[in-house]
Amino acid sequence: MNQLFATFAWLLDPAHYAGPDAIQVRVGEQVEYTLLTLLLASIIALPAGLAIGHTGRGRTLGVQIPAVLRALPTLGLVILLALMVGLGLLAPLIALVILAIPPILAGAYSGLESVDRETVDAARALGMTGWQVLWKVEIPLSLSLITGGLRSAALQAVATWTIAAILPLGGLGRYIFDALPVQDYPKMLAGSMLVIALALVTDALFALLQKVVTPPGVRAGRASLVRAKTTHSHARAALFRHASFIRNER
CATH class of the missing domain: 1.20.5 (Single alpha-helices involved in coiled-coils or other helix-helix interfaces)
Known part of the structure; x- marks a missing residue:
């Protein structure tokens, strides 16, 4: 209980809202890393998932590859890439993009597969081309599941970027890794609470977006x-x- 009070005192201390280690700075870095991860993973996974869902081809690979990627240990992958490409943003970014691809890919192809085939056949009967069916019928009707995949990837990115602070990077994980050697437990707990709060806000925003994009x-x-x-x-x-x-x- 004393540690909990000390944690709230740490969070409310005005000194922790100034300078390069300020709470708002670390939160901003975490959000920036997460958005960059989602952007790069979406550029790779969304076209592949839409192609699989629209054509029905490559579904076996679309299921097996995400399963393999999900099995990769996050910390081990970050350290391995850091040894290969050096310290800095690139190594954890590659690792987090790799881990964010499976939910986005699965959301894309499962979303298109969930569209009623009678609706697709009716669109084709009206003379729509394959691209028109994809953009005017399948994607609008599957946006809820596509957004659900992005939602899952965003939550994973928010949480796992905390681990990437083992390298000389910013973000909320900085509080945890900097406080661990000196046993500053209120600071560690505060960092953990901020990550949880950011994850909850992220989930709420994507839940709202998921509701808005559903026709x-x-x-x-x-x-x-x-x-x-x-x-x-x-x-x-x-x-x-x-x-x-x-x-x-x-």
Whole structure:
């Protein structure tokens, strides 16, 4: 409990909001690293995922490659790349981009695969080309799942960039690694709490974005499906009660 009070005192100390090690500076660095990771990973994963989902080709590789990438140990990959390319931003950036690709790739191709094939066939029957079907039908209807993949990658990037502070980099992980040798536990706990808070804010923003990009018709369709399932369940329950009543009467 004393450590918790000391942590809040550290967070509220005005001295920690000034200078190059200020809290807002470290938060800004963490956000900058995360956005850069998402941008580079999206440039690689989104076109590949959309191609797999649209054509249906390469799905086996699209499933196996993310599974392999997810199995890579984050810290080990960061250190290995640091030994190969040197200290600095490049090594952890490459490692974090590699680890951010699987959820974005999976969100893209699973989003397109979730689109009703009858809708796609109807679009083709209207004379739409493959590109028109992709951009006007499949992508708009799958934006919720695509955004979900970005959401997962963003949360992973926020958390794992903390580990990258083992190298001479900024970010919120700096508080944890700098405080560890001197056993400044309030500073370490404060850094951890700031990472958690940033992850929660990131998740909330992407959840809002996911809701905004979902077409109203899709939301209405899901609501109708839920109501239909509920009505069907109630009807079955009523029928069961009615059959039980008839058996009892006999």
